[in-house]
Amino acid sequence: MKLIFEKSIPGRDGFSLPSDLFEEIEIDKDIPEDFLDKNKKNLVEVSEVDVIRHFTKLSKLNYGVDDGLYPLGSCTMKYNPRINEKMASLGQFTHAHPLASIKMIQGSLEVMYQLNLLLCEITGMDQYTMAPASGAHGELTGNLIMRQYFVDHGEKRTKMLIPDSAHGTNPASAAMAGFEVIEIKSTSNGTVDLDALQNAMDEHTVGLMLTNPNTVGLYDGGIESIERIIHQKGGLLYYDGANLNASLGIMRPGDVGFDVVHLNLHKTFSTPHGGGGPGAGVIGVKERLIPYLPTPIIDYNANEKYFYLKDNGEKSIGMVRSFWGNFAVLVKTYAWILSLGPEYLYQASKTSIINANYVLKKLKKYYKPAYDQYCGHECTLTGREYKKYNIKTLHIAKRLMDYGIHPPTIYFPHFEPYAEETIMIEPPESESKENLDEFINVMIQISQEAESNPEILLSAPHNTPIGKTDDVLAVTKPILTYDDELRSIEQEK
Amino acid sequence: MKLIFEKSIPGRDGFSLPSDLFEEIEIDKDIPEDFLDKNKKNLVEVSEVDVIRHFTKLSKLNYGVDDGLYPLGSCTMKYNPRINEKMASLGQFTHAHPLASIKMIQGSLEVMYQLNLLLCEITGMDQYTMAPASGAHGELTGNLIMRQYFVDHGEKRTKMLIPDSAHGTNPASAAMAGFEVIEIKSTSNGTVDLDALQNAMDEHTVGLMLTNPNTVGLYDGGIESIERIIHQKGGLLYYDGANLNASLGIMRPGDVGFDVVHLNLHKTFSTPHGGGGPGAGVIGVKERLIPYLPTPIIDYNANEKYFYLKDNGEKSIGMVRSFWGNFAVLVKTYAWILSLGPEYLYQASKTSIINANYVLKKLKKYYKPAYDQYCGHECTLTGREYKKYNIKTLHIAKRLMDYGIHPPTIYFPHFEPYAEETIMIEPPESESKENLDEFINVMIQISQEAESNPEILLSAPHNTPIGKTDDVLAVTKPILTYDDELRSIEQEK
Amino acid sequence: MRYIPSTEKQQVEMLKDIGVSCFEDLIQNVPKKFRLDKPLNLPPALSELELEEKITNLAKKNTDFYSTKPLIGAGAYRHFIPEAQKSLLQREEFWTCYTPYQPELSQGTLQSMFEFQSFIARLTKMDVIVPSIFDGASATAEAALMALRLTHRNKIIISKLIHPHYLKTIYTYLAPHHIEIIELPCQDGLTQMKQLEQILDESTAALIVQSPNFLGGIENLSQFSEMVHQKKALMIDIIAESMSLGILKAPGDLGVDIVAGNVQSFGMDLNLGGPYNAFLATKKQYIRQIPGRIAGETKDARGNRAFVMTFRAREQDIRREKATSNMCTNHNLNVVAANIYLSLMGTEGIYQYALLNAKMAHYLEKKLLKSGKFEKIFNYPYFNEFLIQYKGEIEELNQILSNHHFLPPLAVYPLIPEKKYENALLFAVTEIFNRNELDHITSILS
Amino acid sequence: MRYIPSTEKQQVEMLKDIGVSCFEDLIQNVPKKFRLDKPLNLPPALSELELEEKITNLAKKNTDFYSTKPLIGAGAYRHFIPEAQKSLLQREEFWTCYTPYQPELSQGTLQSMFEFQSFIARLTKMDVIVPSIFDGASATAEAALMALRLTHRNKIIISKLIHPHYLKTIYTYLAPHHIEIIELPCQDGLTQMKQLEQILDESTAALIVQSPNFLGGIENLSQFSEMVHQKKALMIDIIAESMSLGILKAPGDLGVDIVAGNVQSFGMDLNLGGPYNAFLATKKQYIRQIPGRIAGETKDARGNRAFVMTFRAREQDIRREKATSNMCTNHNLNVVAANIYLSLMGTEGIYQYALLNAKMAHYLEKKLLKSGKFEKIFNYPYFNEFLIQYKGEIEELNQILSNHHFLPPLAVYPLIPEKKYENALLFAVTEIFNRNELDHITSILS
Ligand SMILES: Cc1ncc(COP(=O)(O)O)c(C=O)c1O
Numbered sequence A, B: 001m002k003l004i005f006e007k008s009i010p011g012r013d014g015f016s017l018p019s020d021l022f023e024e025i026e027i028d029k030d031i032p033e034d035f036l037d038k039n040k041k042n043l044v045e046v047s048e049v050d051v052i053r054h055f056t057k058l059s060k061l062n063y064g065v066d067d068g069l070y071p072l073g074s075c076t077m078k079y080n081p082r083i084n085e086k087m088a089s090l091g092q093f094t095h096a097h098p099l100a101s102i103k104m105i106q107g108s109l110e111v112m113y114q115l116n117l118l119l120c121e122i123t124g125m126d127q128y129t130m131a132p133a134s135g136a137h138g139e140l141t142g143n144l145i146m147r148q149y150f151v152d153h154g155e156k157r158t159k160m161l162i163p164d165s166a167h168g169t170n171p172a173s174a175a176m177a178g179f180e181v182i183e184i185k186s187t188s189n190g191t192v193d194l195d196a197l198q199n200a201m202d203e204h205t206v207g208l209m210l211t212n213p214n215t216v217g218l219y220d221g222g223i224e225s226i227e228r229i230i231h232q233k234g235g236l237l238y239y240d241g242a243n244l245n246a247s248l249g250i251m252r253p254g255d256v257g258f259d260v261v262h263l264n265l266h267k268t269f270s271t272p273h274g275g276g277g278p279g280a281g282v283i284g285v286k287e288r289l290i291p292y293l294p295t296p297i298i299d300y301n302a303n304e305k306y307f308y309l310k311d312n313g314e315k316s317i318g319m320v321r322s323f324w325g326n327f328a329v330l331v332k333t334y335a336w337i338l339s340l341g342p343e344y345l346y347q348a349s350k351t352s353i354i355n356a357n358y359v360l361k362k363l364k365k366y367y368k369p370a371y372d373q374y375c376g377h378e379c380t381l382t383g384r385e386y387k388k389y390n391i392k393t394l395h396i397a398k399r400l401m402d403y404g405i406h407p408p409t410i411y412f413p414h415f416e417p418y419a420e421e422t423i424m425i426e427p428p429e430s431e432s433k434e435n436l437d438e439f440i441n442v443m444i445q446i447s448q449e450a451e452s453n454p455e456i457l458l459s460a461p462h463n464t465p466i467g468k469t470d471d472v473l474a475v476t477k478p479i480l481t482y483d484d485e486l487r488s489i490e491q492e493k
Numbered sequence C, D: 001m002r003y004i005p006s007t008e009k010q011q012v013e014m015l016k017d018i019g020v021s022c023f024e025d026l027i028q029n030v031p032k033k034f035r036l037d038k039p040l041n042l043p044p045a046l047s048e049l050e051l052e053e054k055i056t057n058l059a060k061k062n063t064d065f066y067s068t069k070p071l072i073g074a075g076a077y078r079h080f081i082p083e084a085q086k087s088l089l090q091r092e093e094f095w096t097c098y099t100p101y102q103p104e105l106s107q108g109t110l111q112s113m114f115e116f117q118s119f120i121a122r123l124t125k126m127d128v129i130v131p132s133i134f135d136g137a138s139a140t141a142e143a144a145l146m147a148l149r150l151t152h153r154n155k156i157i158i159s160k161l162i163h164p165h166y167l168k169t170i171y172t173y174l175a176p177h178h179i180e181i182i183e184l185p186c187q188d189g190l191t192q193m194k195q196l197e198q199i200l201d202e203s204t205a206a207l208i209v210q211s212p213n214f215l216g217g218i219e220n221l222s223q224f225s226e227m228v229h230q231k232k233a234l235m236i237d238i239i240a241e242s243m244s245l246g247i248l249k250a251p252g253d254l255g256v257d258i259v260a261g262n263v264q265s266f267g268m269d270l271n272l273g274g275p276y277n278a279f280l281a282t283k284k285q286y287i288r289q290i291p292g293r294i295a296g297e298t299k300d301a302r303g304n305r306a307f308v309m310t311f312r313a314r315e316q317d318i319r320r321e322k323a324t325s326n327m328c329t330n331h332n333l334n335v336v337a338a339n340i341y342l343s344l345m346g347t348e349g350i351y352q353y354a355l356l357n358a359k360m361a362h363y364l365e366k367k368l369l370k371s372g373k374f375e376k377i378f379n380y381p382y383f384n385e386f387l388i389q390y391k392g393e394i395e396e397l398n399q400i401l402s403n404h405h406f407l408p409p410l411a412v413y414p415l416i417p418e419k420k421y422e423n424a425l426l427f428a429v430t431e432i433f434n435r436n437e438l439d440h441i442t443s444i445l446s
């Protein structure tokens, strides 16, 4: 498809100006010539109609949750309710300036305050910060909180334990927080090796970052021992809540003993992923860690009955971003929780667990499961049987597209013994049995194609707007802007 | 694609209920059993997610102006500005009850009042009614006004003159108003045969309904004579304004002598067609016809400074619909006129006339024009040359779809000598030269295909969501509802 | 200008390509004396920001209707509309396209029409549905014209209790056609049946009754149908509040021949009265006399199910003055709106909402009566709208309700100026209210 | 429940197919003692109508910000956003999709990223653009970390005049890394250059300056760059008000090595502070140390142009603890938003808007000075934000402005508690104002 730049025509425009342009002000008298650009920045010249058609066409090259099943493991691609979008787009919210006086933003503050209470009840934590913009941002925030806690307590702890099954953001976040990452191997059951954990945990170790159910979709049955091992050595337990969609109304990380929790509101709580964000990765902590939370915290003055932004004091890690949080995302979360209430929050998790186990059961004959046990809200299969036909899970994924289904996660988990050959399927509660049955049938069909006609998988996808992409070329001959492209065309001449 | 009914699963739901259902009220005590349906009406049982996906998918089977060129002759498929939609969706407008007291709806009334003034200036008329819901509805209204005028003046006029080139709604509307339709032949120039008109016009004739430029895109050069002929015999001149997009700031029907004008706000004034409406076919009249307009009329009390709905008195034709007009459409029209102002209204017409003549010039070698002269905002070509290959314009139209372009109008105009072989192309001002060039190239390519590979036209379209439809089957074996389909499946068994 | 992509330079090029030296050469057929020689006298173009501020300020001159819940219905009902519907309707493919003349590029619209027809067929138990006539009034008039064509008779009997605007519209539409129109009066809030027997005869084309009628009363349609059919006339049922179909017997079960139904309640905003939408429904044998567009199922060249507009030979673009109607543009986007709405609501939703409407209306009526400030006028069965006598000053009641952000009920007297209605109020209650609000209304009026 | 399609009956079937007798069998790995034995203590589910009313009422507890134009900026600017952009952003394909890991189903997102990168490259005259870091603050911190990785040095010099939140965020991000951070003070509204010479040395990784700075002043970036480059350190430029790029020299022309730019001004609502978006821009040679996602052009199997995420080896999902950042989810939808906005505005629009902003700000400043109630503090060049001394009571000024529906300017003292700022106000002016309003503001404050 053409780039917007390739549609540019000199003299065309897509904006409107008021009639009064303050012509009498001569700006070059006020701003020294040295600072002003003599030339207009060369961007593009297109009309509103051009823009509408360009982006309408671009949109149709995308596949969203509204287009069908999107069973990306570890991503919780669930339905994003429309009413939430509407609530977040109310003018009093969208036009609220973050530095307006608190009496002008009482409504917004109340939303954040109430959301904190709801999330605390759902997870068993004592206080949330709404600041972090994503899961990883929350992880960094959480790690810095833990770091600060130990600094404050005069303890020197430098290592962070992380299971090999963890999402890549966990080690990356711990590293950003200055910790040495110690990888804890998983057992062949896919869960934390308790002996390895016991051996690794010591007084120089901050604690453990755990996802539960973990990133292969398994509840860790050893959770009690894990908790004991970490806390016995004075460590802190971090809960990566990206998989909370298996736990709503079933288990609360706070009850289990987790000290720090991050939630991916853009997963469990139905806010849209937006093609890569924005989301929100709020962090909840137990009482003793509250002083370290980023500043400010939303609080309520019960005497004078108003909400306000409270400076979190000297022990706070400070700020992790500008302003107070991804407010628009928080409104959507709030709306979703109120729409489901306790009963349907539980139903959401229950349904997603049943969905995942149903898919696991129906497909295990065709794609050997990574672990032979019931799963949480997602299941991990493998494509090992098809290696002999030269088929990798990548090919299975691409072939799924031909059937109009978005592929599950395949690049992850990446740890032995299943590296590269896993297929992580997460069918959240918003997927119906019929959709799952269709997916199952297609997956079975593909397994048969892998044997009978591997070529059709190897050359897939065939029915998508573009064919398989050459990822290597994008690195060896980098073209990162339209001007790069123009230069490369110039060079080829 | 599946029907929504085929996605129904017992027990599934897509709505929400408050918790308080007033259980204590026993409705069968208040409404006699005879009137209540013992069974729930069997509709469908689907979830919100199902509905979102169903209609998202359905939408993608459609082609809209935002998807590309839509050069439907006589339809003015121009860009529908987004800001207009937003203005029409302001809560104070959308939730306004039509029977609220006038002091509560001053804003809405002011919009209608101001719009009347703007339309009067643009067309040279004295007063508009906002009531008619469509062009045809306006035509009926206009015809009834003319009828009432003559009744009031004690004249018995029963015939209405209509050029053979007129849109089908014109004769149909005149017939609904009780008039006998007298068709006036066009000359070989495509315009009104003045002799025929002179012969037909008499004291028993209401007048003439004229489109100008007419529906083959030609300004009628004989307009002065036409006006004289009709008015000399005491008749009234009706202007079908569906083609006003050629005249903004260029010519005003009121100045020419038209007594009644209808405007298709959903054509000239950029409000969307919505897959067949809603539009608005407002009617403007000269002073002497104001008393006959439908009731009420929006008026302003200058003393007490308020807008109100004025009963239009005894001579009014009455009401042609419930309430006051398609208000949401009126807001969009108002927004468009204010956005363009006098300069760009003129530019809109000028550009669309240049566009049409450009297409005409570039294609006349390949598709013989119906009339060899400059056109207004649309041009009429023919596909006669390709009859020898068994190719009809229908096939050319379907083949255009394969190139991602919506076909021009081909079923119309239907009058001799070009019946069925015309192609009416209307490229409004929102189409760029590049889009027209692309269209021209495709049309030329198709003309070559018609000679070299007629089969590809005959079997077109190939790249559309569905293939060519069997319109006859739809009549011989009518299936008009899902239950019809179920019954027909049942019968086939 | 952002809506006009072609630049001055391009236009000069195009004029050159066309072979003229200036634009004026192209409009030589417009007599010079009619050509405008100066710009239209209109306000100069506004920027989008200026426009938005101007129109938003106009909107603010209205009451804040969002927060003002209406106790008035009278043919325009505020029901709750799920955001899922509004959001789907914003897909450009639905609203920037034309009438589906080219089915290969219009299956979205056509299937939507077909599905809506199917819904209405099930709700009304009729066979053939025309999905879009402009509104209840024009649909009523079209139904009358249809009955005249079908029966070749020239008398129409109408209940006085059909919506006053519908009534006026019938008169306007029938004015040219030398039709005898007879009105049946009201008795106890319902259309008088006695008088009908005397009026009904072999020249009667149809009887038109609205149910629930304008004053809320549920009419005894099956009895009317029986009487009408004895004279081989047609029974036409008008529905202004389509939500009532959720719990009331379907007209198809009551002997009705033609239904004209306003479906504004199925997912359309009030919008000061328009655009709404109405359907026409009839029996299969009458299909060739029905006006308006119909979608039908067929097959495409690939053998798959496809939808087209069908029975087109009735329409103006083919039959011109002999068409069953002049309708061309209709309210098709509202068909999509209603279709999405009905899909979301489904079997259970429409039933529950209708039931809730009825219960809440009866709850409010009982409460008001109990308050002592109101009195019953009729003893009729009703759905979600009831007429009641107010013992105080109506002006005062309007003031109180407005102050508390409620849109007052309809005072019917100005519309039906009969003495007994002087203090009569027509209350409509829908699911947008809750018990607190209904109690609050009662208490501020007591 | 409308968001959960599977019915109880279906779930029973599925459990049977799975081979368990009840749901609890599936969660046996959750220790019984941790399983909740009663429902969460949360309010019961609300219907959509109830929800909408509840949240709308909360929103109303805010000021009516739509009609309250802000004279405050300070890192969050209210600019006009064309409805065309808002409307396009509502296409579900843009917002209900995931990060574009599967390029064959994500060209819409990927091409949008690429186009945005191209726009920013032209606006900044830099080579490599990361289109989405969360916001200006985190982008600033990431830029600092990047400079540390690139130089293997451990000192960062920062202008005190960068946005206070950005400053705080740098401290938070750098806290674990034993970095020396030195702040350069303000002189006449600009970052002091004198002191820099003494501080700059071979251990300096980077100098971070914001321009226009937090107080509005346009910094002399080329001079800073020159000094910094003499010590082979990196020059980092922070941009909080991206609209300024419309008329100011591009950082790429001023010797800047890394730009961190908040693009909230390019089509994002204020939203109480988030989500916004920021880019990082740098020179080609630094690409392997930049954090975040980048789209690049390549070819597909059919030989056509296609876009993918590229230089992925820097990222956490591949490199884990050795990644250039932990960033995963970012603010990619805001990239689409900015891309559409910039497409609409184009060459001329961005220039004209930026010019208008500057002119209007200077117009207001002159007017306020003339009124006699205000005094100049600095004699610095600024774009659309200026610091000015108010001679009256700030509380009073706030009251007056609020009463007239203007959001007051920022009182900087609480953020920078220095005596000279006690009565200092930071005014921001954008194209959303008009002359009448600016005159009105002046007159109510005089
Ligand atoms: C298990 C897990 N943890 C953390 C994250 C990081 O969340 P985010 O993408 O919001 O940074 C993800 C996201 O995919 C995840 O799956």
Ligand SMILES: Cc1ncc(COP(=O)(O)O)c(C=O)c1O
Residues within 6 Å of the ligand: B074, B075, B134, B135, B136, B137, B167, B169, B170, B211, B215, B240, B242, B243, B264, B279, B281, C327, C328, C329
């Ligand atoms: C010339 C002309 N007149 C009248 C009409 C009827 O307008 P509407 O479709 O709004 O009823 C049309 C519509 O296509 C038309 O082209």
